[in-house]
Amino acid sequence: MPGLERNLYTTITCQTISPDGDLYAASTESGDVSVGRIADILCSSGEADMFTFHGLDGQSVYSLTSTNDFLFAGGKGQVRAWRWEDLINDQNIQPAFIIPIGDPRVKVNWLDVDHGDVNFGGRDKLLAGCGDNNVYVLNLERLSVVDVLRGHTSYVHCVAAANSAGVSVLSASEDGTVKFWDTRKPGSDAVFTCTPHNDEVTRRPKLGKFVSTVACHGDWMVCGGGPVTSLWNLSTRIMSGSIPPVTGVVYAAKIVEDKIYTSGQNTDLCVSNYGGELLSTVKLNCSCVYSLAHTSKHNLITVAGSSPHIQFINTNNHTVVKSFSFQSVKS
CATH class of the missing domain: 2.130.10.10 (YVTN repeat-like/Quinoprotein amine dehydrogenase)
Incomplete structure (x- = not known):
């Protein structure tokens, strides 16, 4: 019963889809992160074929974003990154790197990737909106904060x-x-x-x-x-x-x-x-939605919130093409 109760009270706080539209990740307020290939999720007859792990050593995950190579998770005072291929192919949960941000107690509420202006080098930067009222700009080559947007x-x-x-x-x-x-x-x-x-x-x-x-x-x-x-x-x-x-x-x-x-x-x-x-x-099958993600490759908008259920919706005809439950890490 403990596993059932945990699933009933699951809240999915964030989702991300890799820019190439191939890979999907979602996370819960308890810190579990689940990853999988979108093609495999859509083809599965029952529950989605995904790998779930503890993202931040028992801490909550407040935000997710990704590039084609890395999955990023924001916790308290840090952003942690994993290589997609390590998670998907090998179920290797060792982080590729960790970038500290601000005070260790500050929540990283939102992450997004700025792919940059091609006229100014076009290098990827990570944007982190935080609980200390600031937005941090992270250089993904130096693995450090290069600017803080205050106001x-x-x-x-x-x-x-x-x-x-x-x-x-x-x-x-x-x-x-x-x-x-x-x-x-x-x-x-x-x-x-x-x-x-x-x-x-x-x-x-x-x-x-x-x-x-x-x-x-x-x-x-x-x-x-x-x-x-x-x-x-x-x-x-x-x-x-x-x-x-x-x-x-x-x-x-x-x-x-x-x-x-x-x-x-x-x-x-x-x-x-x-x-x-x-x-x-x-x-929808949840009473409150906290996250939407999109991929044009599969013509999908994905929806998650105050429920263990995730819905994949076709952006052409707005029908639900896949509905499945987040599978938490077994205690």
Whole structure:
């Protein structure tokens, strides 16, 4: 029964898909990390064929991201990296490297990879949004912090790499702001700050001013949390309008081509266009969604949250093509 109880109360906090669309990982608040090949997961007749291990020696994993070579996990005061091939092929859980970040007690709430401007070398950098109100920029060649983006007055919930109009990083915070940064100029202040909770269209004082999610695609950014989800143009710095849903806190958002996917404190995945028109809803099997991941190779959006269940949804027809349960490490 202990294993059953543990699975019933499992919350999946984060997911990632490798940029080539081949590999998938998810993690729970207890620190278990599960990895597998997407093709194998889709082909499995029952539960997904995945390998699960303790990611951070018993500590919680708060964030995941990846390159084609490495899987990264954020814990307290560190980012740990494994080679995908070691995990998938050999079930070797020895980390390739560990990068310390800030104070050992600070949570690394969100990770994203900035692939860089080709005009400025185009080297991958890791972005870490943390509980000490800062965003850390990590050089993956030096394996060290090379810049700290300071300006938020409360902890950072989410970060997103951007490549538009002199903006390379977006950060969303408990302080109710989304800040735009240009990391080509180390040590610089934010180039712009938007405050959705101050806009009469998006503010919802009863839910709070915090911004829990931010995502971008090309010249567009979507953000949400306590305020209603909103779409912004990165070049003009102007809000285009609000995006469904209009009830409940939104914890996760993705822009995929001409569609915007949002979810949070509801049982639906909302699919909208840039005009704010709700195109479709997908019924989910968890009451609160914390994470969305996407791969164009398989035309999938993956959904996870306050449940052991993970759903893979086709982005063409918005049907659930695979639903399976996270398998925790056996005690």
